[in-house]
Amino acid sequence: MHVLIIGGGGMIGRKLSDRLARDGRIKGREIARLTLHDVVEPAAPAGAPFATDTAVSDLSVPGAAEALVADRPDVVIHLASVVSGEAEADFEKGYRVNLDGTRQLFEAIRAIDGYTPRLVFTSSVAAFGGPYPEDAIPDDFILTPFTSYGTQKAICELLLTDYTRRGAFDGIGIRLPTICVRPGKPNKAASGFFSGIIREPLIGMEALLPVSDDLRHFHASPRSAVGFLVHAAGIDGEAVGPRRNLTMPGVSVTVGEQIEALRRVAGEKAVSLIRREPDPTVLSIIGSWPRDFATRRADALGFTAEADFDAIIRAHIEDELGGTIAV
Amino acid sequence: MHVLIIGGGGMIGRKLSDRLARDGRIKGREIARLTLHDVVEPAAPAGAPFATDTAVSDLSVPGAAEALVADRPDVVIHLASVVSGEAEADFEKGYRVNLDGTRQLFEAIRAIDGYTPRLVFTSSVAAFGGPYPEDAIPDDFILTPFTSYGTQKAICELLLTDYTRRGAFDGIGIRLPTICVRPGKPNKAASGFFSGIIREPLIGMEALLPVSDDLRHFHASPRSAVGFLVHAAGIDGEAVGPRRNLTMPGVSVTVGEQIEALRRVAGEKAVSLIRREPDPTVLSIIGSWPRDFATRRADALGFTAEADFDAIIRAHIEDELGGTIAV
Numbered sequence: 001m002h003v004l005i006i007g008g009g010g011m012i013g014r015k016l017s018d019r020l021a022r023d024g025r026i027k028g029r030e031i032a033r034l035t036l037h038d039v040v041e042p043a044a045p046a047g048a049p050f051a052t053d054t055a056v057s058d059l060s061v062p063g064a065a066e067a068l069v070a071d072r073p074d075v076v077i078h079l080a081s082v083v084s085g086e087a088e089a090d091f092e093k094g095y096r097v098n099l100d101g102t103r104q105l106f107e108a109i110r111a112i113d114g115y116t117p118r119l120v121f122t123s124s125v126a127a128f129g130g131p132y133p134e135d136a137i138p139d140d141f142i143l144t145p146f147t148s149y150g151t152q153k154a155i156c157e158l159l160l161t162d163y164t165r166r167g168a169f170d171g172i173g174i175r176l177p178t179i180c181v182r183p184g185k186p187n188k189a190a191s192g193f194f195s196g197i198i199r200e201p202l203i204g205m206e207a208l209l210p211v212s213d214d215l216r217h218f219h220a221s222p223r224s225a226v227g228f229l230v231h232a233a234g235i236d237g238e239a240v241g242p243r244r245n246l247t248m249p250g251v252s253v254t255v256g257e258q259i260e261a262l263r264r265v266a267g268e269k270a271v272s273l274i275r276r277e278p279d280p281t282v283l284s285i286i287g288s289w290p291r292d293f294a295t296r297r298a299d300a301l302g303f304t305a306e307a308d309f310d311a312i313i314r315a316h317i318e319d320e321l322g323g324t325i326a327v
Numbered sequence: 328m329h330v331l332i333i334g335g336g337g338m339i340g341r342k343l344s345d346r347l348a349r350d351g352r353i354k355g356r357e358i359a360r361l362t363l364h365d366v367v368e369p370a371a372p373a374g375a376p377f378a379t380d381t382a383v384s385d386l387s388v389p390g391a392a393e394a395l396v397a398d399r400p401d402v403v404i405h406l407a408s409v410v411s412g413e414a415e416a417d418f419e420k421g422y423r424v425n426l427d428g429t430r431q432l433f434e435a436i437r438a439i440d441g442y443t444p445r446l447v448f449t450s451s452v453a454a455f456g457g458p459y460p461e462d463a464i465p466d467d468f469i470l471t472p473f474t475s476y477g478t479q480k481a482i483c484e485l486l487l488t489d490y491t492r493r494g495a496f497d498g499i500g501i502r503l504p505t506i507c508v509r510p511g512k513p514n515k516a517a518s519g520f521f522s523g524i525i526r527e528p529l530i531g532m533e534a535l536l537p538v539s540d541d542l543r544h545f546h547a548s549p550r551s552a553v554g555f556l557v558h559a560a561g562i563d564g565e566a567v568g569p570r571r572n573l574t575m576p577g578v579s580v581t582v583g584e585q586i587e588a589l590r591r592v593a594g595e596k597a598v599s600l601i602r603r604e605p606d607p608t609v610l611s612i613i614g615s616w617p618r619d620f621a622t623r624r625a626d627a628l629g630f631t632a633e634a635d636f637d638a639i640i641r642a643h644i645e646d647e648l649g650g651t652i653a654v
Contacts, residue, residue: 091493129569129570133467139469140460140468140469141467141468141469142466142467142468142469142470143469143470143485144488144569144570145485145488145489146492146569148489148493151485151486151488151489154485155482155485155486158470158472158478158481158482158485159478159482161471161472161478162472162475162478165473166418166475242456242471242473243471
């Protein structure tokens with residue numbers, strides 16, 4: 001089986017190719033070849049039992065999508081995206097990459113006679129917008145995004161369903177929760193603190209908390225995100241039915257509950273490194289984000305996330321810190 | 328005020344321009360000029376108190392949208408669309424006209440500095456797909472269309488909201504119920520019988536009924552559809568809020584209730600002209616259509632439809648038959 005990962009050079013893409021290199025197969029089917037694509041040369045996973053090649057291009061440039069699927073990969077995992085902040089700052093670029101690039105990919109696949117690969121598309125809970133129901137957001141809740149990024153994701157979900165219905169490919173769209181704990185350095189994303197207040201204290205660094213402890217949000221670990229992608233790559237399309245986009249499971253916790261989990265897993269000293277510095281700008285952005293989802297369809301289809309936030313922290317310690325805490 | 332109607336040559340467009348010619352204004356603002364656009368020369372309304380000009384072009388051809396909005400019409404009403412059956416039969420044409428044409432219109436408006444017209448977009452309840460809730464479909468129900476036409480409408484709704492949020496224009500999308508009683512000759516649309524079983528008997532002609540009497544569907548008259556458009560053209564955008572697309576009110580009735588209404592309004596002889604001829608193909612298409620909507624948002628914003636199906640039949644008799652029944 002030939003797997004193509006578009007946008008494979010990012011954090012999730014690297015973890016996904018490492019996982020594929022370890023597993024060597026998806027749902028029992030052996031991987032014979034992996035193609036990693038990105039706008040800059042992506043790193044091939046170490047020790048893979050299959051051949052890995054790389055492709056460098058801008059998916060939104062005419063002809064790029066056609067070149068990527070010319071070899072008819074059996075599974076296409078589409079991770080490439082301009083992030084939320086950039087899609088908001090640069091309207092044209094967001095639509096060109098996130099919408100037109102994806103549509104060109106869908107068209108390139110549709111154009112090949114008798115070729116209907118599994119296509120996994122990464123959408124986001126940013127495709128939702130308030131007002132939300134009092135309880136967890138159900139699977140049949142309307143998508144009314146508050147950002148251009150969310151709009152582009154919601155549009156691609158609709159295209160994915162229609163192209164699948166028309167037989168162009170066998171598409172599965174997965175709406176990712178906020179990824180936490182995101183590895184790496186602190187960044188300026190409004191959501192950065194959700195990871196920062198865990199990641200930084202675990203390496204003995206101070207972390208700023210710009211919102212109040214009662215703010216609730218919905219998280220899944222990078223490890224779970226990779227698990228969602230692998231499961232989506234191998235799932236039976238018939239079982240999914242005509243609604244091809246699924247909100248992925250996650251852990252709904254308040255910031256206070258995140259901190260309590262940190263206390264349980266890493267102790268009081270780690271917690272003492274969190275410094276509260278309220279930032280009304282951050283709160284005004286985050287305050288409109290969804291807080292909880294009831295992911296019955298994804299659960300029934302076998303997608304699984306961590307059971308609680310403690311497990312999310314432990315996964316980070318195992319996957320990023322070699323199993324040990326510095327504080 | 329300058330009003331532009333794109334796709335103004337169709338049934339709804341003609342009725343809308345007649346209504347504007349009678350009223351001479353929208354929500355108190357005098358109409359100084361009306362531009363009617365379509366792919367073939369549209370007919371100007373008779374006796375209008377304002378100047379009417381016409382434009383003929385294919386909205387999906389590059390440059391067509393720019394030409395239409397170059398004069399900065401204050402209100403743009405976008406009715407142009409490839410119909411459901413054609414969008415299903417011709418995948419490329421449906422996306423080119425219904426999606427790309429609309430996006431080019433949105434882009435043409437966005438490109439003009441300091442120009443933020445009211446834009447009214449006609450979406451459709453075809454943007455929904457099952458499974459539906461047991462009760463009426465609420466305003467926050469997910470859009471999972473079963474057709475390419477419905478997909479294109481749902482995508483344009485998302486674009487309309489984002490372009491409005493970004494200040495490109497002040498958009499309102501209205502999801503039209505099935506229009507009934509549709510004037511004119513019988514056609515081959517799967518939904519044609521909903522109108523046919525009323526329209527044909529009222530002129531003494533036989534009509535075929537391909538489904539069972541208990542099939543429920545959601546209707547609004549052409550007169551109501553025109554009312555929705557006029558109301559949307561004049562409504563306060565602030566009052567609508569960030570969710571810019573609204574399911575329009577209508578009348579939810581079974582085919583049996585339609586026939587009872589015909590009996591009350593036109594008598595037994597009209598009803599006797601309905602011939603039952605079950606057609607499994609029609610039923611398989613119509614069976615997946617939505618049956619009822621709870622249109623609380625549109626109701627609260629002052630959109631109104633007929634109170635019952637009797638009123639829909641009476642509106643047809645007044646507007647199409649000069650107030651008299653032939654049977």
